[in-house]
Amino acid sequence: MTYVIEGKKDSWQVVLGLEVHAQISSKSKLFSVASTNWGSDPNTQVELVDCGMPGALPVINEYCVDQAVLTGLSLNAEIKKMSIFDRKNYFYPDLPQGYQISQFEHPIVGKGHINIEIEGKVKKIGITRLHLEQDAGKSLHDQDIKNSYIDLNRSGCALMEIVSEPDLSSPIEAAEYVKKLRSILRYIGSCDGNMEKGNLRADVNVSVKREGEKLGTRCEIKNVNSIKFIQQAIEFEAKRQVNIIENGEKIIQETRLFDPNKCETRSMRSKEESHDYRYFPDPDLPPLIISDEKVNLLKEKLPELPDEKKNRFMREFNLSSYDAEVIVNDQGTAHFFEKLVKGRDPKVVTNWITGEVFSHLKKINKDIKNSGITPEKIGSLIDLIVDEKISNRQAKEVFEEYMKSMDDATTFIEKKGLVQLSDQSEIYKIIDKVLSDNPKMVDDYKNGKDKLFGFFIGQVMKISKGKANPKLVNELLVKRLKE
Amino acid sequence: MNDFENLSISSAIEGLANKNFTSLELTEFFIKKIEKHNDLNCFITSTFDKAIEMAKISDQKIKENETRPLEGIPIGMKDLFCTNGVRTTAGSKILENFVPFYESTVSNNLWNSGAIMLGKTNMDEFAMGSANTTSFFGNVKNPLGSKVNKELVPGGSSGGSASAVSSGLCLGSTGSDTGGSIRQPASFCGLVGLKPTYGRCSRFGMIAFASSLDQAGPITKTVEDSALMLQAMVSFDKRDSTSSRQSIPDFSDYKKLSIKGKRIGIPKEYMIDGLNSDIKKIWDSGISWFKSEGAEILEISLPHTKSALPTYYIIAPAEASANLARYDGIRYGFRHNADDLNDLYEKTRGLGFGKEVKRRLMIGTYVLSAGYYDAYYLKALKVRKLISQDFEDSFKKCDLILTPTTPNVAFPIGEKQTNPIEMYLNDVLTVPASLAGLPAISVPSGFNSEKLPIGLQLIGKPFDEISVLGAGAVIEELRGF
Numbered sequence: 001m002t003y004v005i006e007g008k009k010d011s012w013q014v015v016l017g018l019e020v021h022a023q024i025s026s027k028s029k030l031f032s033v034a035s036t037n038w039g040s041d042p043n044t045q046v047e048l049v050d051c052g053m054p055g056a057l058p059v060i061n062e063y064c065v066d067q068a069v070l071t072g073l074s075l076n077a078e079i080k081k082m083s084i085f086d087r088k089n090y091f092y093p094d095l096p097q098g099y100q101i102s103q104f105e106h107p108i109v110g111k112g113h114i115n116i117e118i119e120g121k122v123k124k125i126g127i128t129r130l131h132l133e134q135d136a137g138k139s140l141h142d143q144d145i146k147n148s149y150i151d152l153n154r155s156g157c158a159l160m161e162i163v164s165e166p167d168l169s170s171p172i173e174a175a176e177y178v179k180k181l182r183s184i185l186r187y188i189g190s191c192d193g194n195m196e197k198g199n200l201r202a203d204v205n206v207s208v209k210r211e212g213e214k215l216g217t218r219c220e221i222k223n224v225n226s227i228k229f230i231q232q233a234i235e236f237e238a239k240r241q242v243n244i245i246e247n248g249e250k251i252i253q254e255t256r257l258f259d260p261n262k263c264e265t266r267s268m269r270s271k272e273e274s275h276d277y278r279y280f281p282d283p284d285l286p287p288l289i290i291s292d293e294k295v296n297l298l299k300e301k302l303p304e305l306p307d308e309k310k311n312r313f314m315r316e317f318n319l320s321s322y323d324a325e326v327i328v329n330d331q332g333t334a335h336f337f338e339k340l341v342k343g344r345d346p347k348v349v350t351n352w353i354t355g356e357v358f359s360h361l362k363k364i365n366k367d368i369k370n371s372g373i374t375p376e377k378i379g380s381l382i383d384l385i386v387d388e389k390i391s392n393r394q395a396k397e398v399f400e401e402y403m404k405s406m407d408d409a410t411t412f413i414e415k416k417g418l419v420q421l422s423d424q425s426e427i428y429k430i431i432d433k434v435l436s437d438n439p440k441m442v443d444d445y446k447n448g449k450d451k452l453f454g455f456f457i458g459q460v461m462k463i464s465k466g467k468a469n470p471k472l473v474n475e476l477l478v479k480r481l482k483e
Numbered sequence: 484m485n486d487f488e489n490l491s492i493s494s495a496i497e498g499l500a501n502k503n504f505t506s507l508e509l510t511e512f513f514i515k516k517i518e519k520h521n522d523l524n525c526f527i528t529s530t531f532d533k534a535i536e537m538a539k540i541s542d543q544k545i546k547e548n549e550t551r552p553l554e555g556i557p558i559g560m561k562d563l564f565c566t567n568g569v570r571t572t573a574g575s576k577i578l579e580n581f582v583p584f585y586e587s588t589v590s591n592n593l594w595n596s597g598a599i600m601l602g603k604t605n606m607d608e609f610a611m612g613s614a615n616t617t618s619f620f621g622n623v624k625n626p627l628g629s630k631v632n633k634e635l636v637p638g639g640s641s642g643g644s645a646s647a648v649s650s651g652l653c654l655g656s657t658g659s660d661t662g663g664s665i666r667q668p669a670s671f672c673g674l675v676g677l678k679p680t681y682g683r684c685s686r687f688g689m690i691a692f693a694s695s696l697d698q699a700g701p702i703t704k705t706v707e708d709s710a711l712m713l714q715a716m717v718s719f720d721k722r723d724s725t726s727s728r729q730s731i732p733d734f735s736d737y738k739k740l741s742i743k744g745k746r747i748g749i750p751k752e753y754m755i756d757g758l759n760s761d762i763k764k765i766w767d768s769g770i771s772w773f774k775s776e777g778a779e780i781l782e783i784s785l786p787h788t789k790s791a792l793p794t795y796y797i798i799a800p801a802e803a804s805a806n807l808a809r810y811d812g813i814r815y816g817f818r819h820n821a822d823d824l825n826d827l828y829e830k831t832r833g834l835g836f837g838k839e840v841k842r843r844l845m846i847g848t849y850v851l852s853a854g855y856y857d858a859y860y861l862k863a864l865k866v867r868k869l870i871s872q873d874f875e876d877s878f879k880k881c882d883l884i885l886t887p888t889t890p891n892v893a894f895p896i897g898e899k900q901t902n903p904i905e906m907y908l909n910d911v912l913t914v915p916a917s918l919a920g921l922p923a924i925s926v927p928s929g930f931n932s933e934k935l936p937i938g939l940q941l942i943g944k945p946f947d948e949i950s951v952l953g954a955g956a957v958i959e960e961l962r963g964f
Contacts, residue, residue, distance in 0.1 A: 048585060052809035054578065055565045055587060055688040057723050087805045089851070091828055098808020150813070278851035280860060283695035283802055285724050 003170030005208065007242045012208045014238045015215055016168035018230075019203040020181055022160045022191035023135065024067045030134050030158035031058030031101060038197055042140075042151035050137075050156040052096030057284050060085075064158040067190040068108050068132050069290060069298050071160055074184050074305055075127050077112025079295050083131075085285040089278045094137035094150050102161075104279040107131035108288065114184065115307060116176040117325060125177055126165030133159050160191070166205065166215065171231035178202060178227050179329065183306050187331045201225045206237045208245070216241070217251040221265050224258050233258040237265045309334055317346035326354055332369030339375035344382060352382055356399045363400075373403070380409035389413070390420045394466050421467040424476065427460070430468065431480050434459040445481065453477070487512045488651035492556055492708040495654055499545055499555050506545070506555025506599065509654075510538035513557045513601055517652045520626075525647035527562045527620045528570045529602035537599040544597065553715050554597030559647045559656035562603035563610055564590045564699070565688040569600075573690045574608040574618040574640075577810045577817045577835030587688025588720045589657060589699045596715035601653050605643030608837045609807065610664055610692040613909035615642025616896060617839040625672055625893050626650035631933050635893040638668030638909075644702045645672040655703040655712050659689060661696045662795050663888075663913025666925035669702050670938030671893035673927045675709045675955065676702045680946045681920030682727030683713075685720030691806040693799035694725070696917050706926065706955040710734040713948065729946050740953030743777035747954070748881030752788035753912055755890060761931035762887045769885055769928055769939045772961040773954070783881060785873040788915055790866050795914040796907060797850050797863035803840075804847025810835060842903065871919040878944050883954050886912055888925040888938035912940065922948045926955040928962050 005012040029036055032047035048056035072079050084106040087099040109130035115122050137155035141148050162181065168174050182193035182200055193200045202225075207218035219241070221233045236258075241251050255274070256265040304312070306328045313324040313334075327350065328334045341349045357378060361371055381402065384390050390413055395402075402412050413419060421427060434456055435442050445452040460473050487495070487509055498504055514531045534557060541555035565571045565583035572578045586594075594600070607617040614636035615623040623642040626649050628635035637646040641658030645668035648656050658665035660678035669676025677700045684699040691697060701712035714734045720726040749770060754763075770780055812818030812831030819830035836844070850859035877884065890911060899905040916923040922945070925938035939958060943951035 051814055053585070053815070054571070054573070054581065054583070054690045054809070055585075055686075057687050059722060059724050089805055089808060091808065091811060093811075093813045093824065096809060096814060098811060099805050276853045278804075278848065278853075278856075280801060280805070280851055280856075283693070283725075284691075 005242050007246045012242045015166050015207045016174050017166040017205040018164045020162045021201050023199040024064050024158040025192050026063050029156040030064050036157050045153040070188050071190045072109030074188050075112040078110035083108040083288045085282045086279045087282045090275045094139045102133035103131035116180050125167045128163040130162045135159050171234040175227045175231050183329050195225050208241045217253050219256050221256050221258050229260050323350045336368050384409050420469050422469040430460050430463050491705050492654045506538040506541040510534050510557045523624045524621050525643045526602040527605050530600050534599050534601050551597035557599040557601050559604040559653040561644050561657045563659050563690045574606045576619040581816050588685035589716050593715050607640035608840050610640040611839050612639040615639040634896045638671035640664040641668050658702045659699050661692050662917045663910040665700045666888050666913050670888040670925045673936030676925045677709045678923050680922045683717045685723040685726045687722040693802040710952050737949045737952035742957050746779045746881040747773050748783035748884045750783050750785045752785050753886040759891050765929035765937045766887050783877045787869045791915040792911050794863045794866045797859050800843040800847030801851050801860050804844050867918050874919045884942040886940045888940040892931050892935040916942045922951050924951045924955045926958045
């Protein structure tokens with residue numbers, strides 16, 4: 001469905017382009033051997049280059065180059081045999097060299113694309129480019145009333161800036177795009193995608209237009225660091241622009257900031273105030289040459305990516321597109337699924353993963369990989385249900401407790417006395433009690449009130465404390481009521 | 484006490500090896516001499532205690548027959564090279580109190596070869612100048628001025644280094660050459676100055692002026708000394724991405740070089756307007772010396788020579804405008820406190836940098852600005868390629884190029900101060916080789932009527948320092964002094 005903003009006069013479409021900054025998961029920085037370790041004491045992860053000492057020189061970290069190439073390959077993009085590092089000049093206290101080393105005219109990765117899926121429809125989103133650049137340090141303004149402090153631990157960390165074409169046309173598409181990108185980055189391991197730590201953040205370009213019109217003037221919302229905020233920022237900004245245009249005014253091209261507390265964007269600087277960055281090739285760094293051999297070697301290292309995996313899961317396990325998408329989004333989950341599904345019904349396995357397992361993970365705020373949950377643990381529980389040792393409902397009820405225990409499923413349910421009641425005579429006993437306790441209802445049922453069947457089942461289950469085999473209860477109850 | 488004033492490095496090495504004197508004696512001699520010649524203002528910072536300490540170690544090494552190539556040789560270190568624990572200023576107020584906690588590769592290489600640091604030599608601020616008149620620490624005097632009873636400039640930017648060697652305050656010194664900063668002062672002070680091929684010496688720890696041009700090199704009394712010092716200075720350095728992996732030869736092999744049959748190119752474009760007639764004469768003499776040694780002399784053309792100076796004065800300031808952005812008063816160096824951030828930047832940089840540096844930063848900022856980039860910087864890069872191509876073409880026809888080093892001899896302090904272009908013209912004959920990254924040497928070749936020295940420049944093929952040194956030695960042999 002097309003996302004449309006209904007203004008007072010017209011309907012408006014939104015045009016979005018994202019610049020995603022992804023910090024490369026490398027041990028050391030882009031041009032120095034300083035550690036990238038997060039959360040260290042301020043200014044303890046700083047080499048000469050990172051604090052702009054006189055005579056300090058940058059030396060490229062080959063690992064970061066490899067990660068950029070890998071990422072480019074996973075975005076179906078062109079890897080440039082030669083790229084150039086440029087200096088982007090501006091003064092800021094947390095920019096120690098007085099310039100940021102970036103790539104301007106000749107980025108390491110050119111055009112590519114990724115696919116996103118919205119309501120079952122695949123949409124191709126163009127990637128304009130990916131380039132490598134240094135991160136800046138951090139200014140701390142809340143340490144002292146009079147002084148600002150600077151932490152250069154982040155200064156010089158490697159960033160990939162991934163620029164999309166203006167192919168996105170709704171907040172949800174933007175969100176899906178970022179999710180997909182993050183999923184891919186995590187699959188290949190080039191970025192951990194942690195938005196809370198700021199390891200993945202986006203600049204969002206927003207403009208609006210009436211259908212059939214040319215692109216409108218855009219505003220750039222800087223440094224949005226959660227998928228929810230990206231959506232909120234777009235929604236606010238698009239409406240703001242529609243109001244301005246419908247009031248007969250013009251959009252001024254500018255950089256804006258999103259305030260998550262007030263859920264609004266605010267002007268940061270206009271185009272006239274924008275810096276002239278005076279980009280020029282960094283004479284300290286020769287052109288970056290990437291050989292075909294290197295590209296081929298890295299191609300071989302590429303893992304199965306989310307889209308391929310999804311297609312395979314749909315093919316091999318007959319999963320729905322939606323389920324497959326949910327399962328492959330996180331590589332750890334996909335691995336987990338593949339182990340768990342061996343010898344088990346894919347539909348049952350999928351339901352358990354996307355249901356109980358996901359809600360458990362949400363509770364403990366961990367991803368599956370480091371949650372400690374093993375496929376064996378979940379598998380043994382599923383097996384007991386399939387073998388009708390316990391009911392699905394029982395399993396769900398005790399799931400959280402089971403996750404906390406160290407036992408396998410069989411031991412656990414034995415200890416809990418949870419074994420499913422499948423003894424016909426025992427079940428008949430309960431049924432008979434329920435029917436004799438409710439003679440009026442039995443009469444009503446026999447006179448055509450079919451719905452009461454569910455009531456009888458519920459009562460039986462209640463008395464058996466959920467242990468009765470539901471299938472059997474069903475069978476026997478039908479029989480009894482016919483007598 | 485011996486008089487070491489006219490000693491060369493090579494003879495000092497011999498004297499030390501033969502135990503004619505000790506490194507300590509040598510070092511103490513130069514310390515006294517430096518103290519006596521404070522008026523020349525060659526040194527910004529002296530490191531006498533360190534020198535004595537190093538000399539004692541050297542004497543021990545000599546005693547134990549563990550002599551390194553420059554064991555016990557006292558030198559001056561241009562104050563552009565960061566020296567661990569020793570103040571390094573680049574001749575600027577903005578680094579007046581800056582003490583590095585790391586060592587430049589070039590200085591480190593020299594200390595590892597046994598050289599001894601007498602102090603940090605004066606220089607034009609951030610190596611921007613051709614007369615050593617832009618240093619925050621004052622002008623340096625050329626010792627040869629006493630011959631003509633004038634206060635003459637030593638040239639720049641390595642003016643302190645050249646003046647110190649020329650006046651016998653040290654046996655040799657390091658310089659750095661961006662557009663002529665080694666060769667021009669060497670020529671003005673009657674010394675040998677060698678700018679190696681770009682990439683021969685690591686730039687790590689050498690305070691940057693224009694990164695694509697900066698190259699360290701030695702200033703010495705003789706060609707032999709030049710080869711000795713160069714050998715100690717060069718290295719491949721993984722900390723400098725522009726450092727060359729080209730194999731390093733034994734530079735003393737220049738002695739085996741025969742000039743016979745070598746083709747020496749004489750570029751007609753170097754016959755510029757305003758070339759001093761005495762210099763022209765010496766250039767002609769140079770040609771005849773090589774002829775007499777059996778070299779083939781041929782006229783060549785380097786058609787883009789006239790564009791070299793303007794090209795240089797776009798590229799070098801452009802790079803400098805970014806290289807010097809780090810001096811902002813935030814982390815180290817001079818800071819002028821202010822009420823807000825912009826005020827802090829403006830006051831710190833406004834007061835911390837001298838006039839010439841500010842001029843070049845403004846030029847550099849201008850030529851990189853939106854709307855001007857293509858017309859200035861981009862065009863300059865293209866012309867730079869053409870200049871390199873000129874040399875490449877010429878080196879298909881000849882082995883070496885012989886030119887004067889400077890259009891004029893040392894001039895009085897205070898001259899050429901009003902019009903910066905006049906000062907920039909000093910570099911007109913040295914910048915082309917800088918832009919092409921080629922090795923070039925200036926060798927004292929004669930004198931003008933006032934007995935002021937004149938240097939000739941030899942430019943070689945990339946990484947062919949040996950031929951450059953070899954041809955320099957021919958001049959040394961035949962010049963008649």
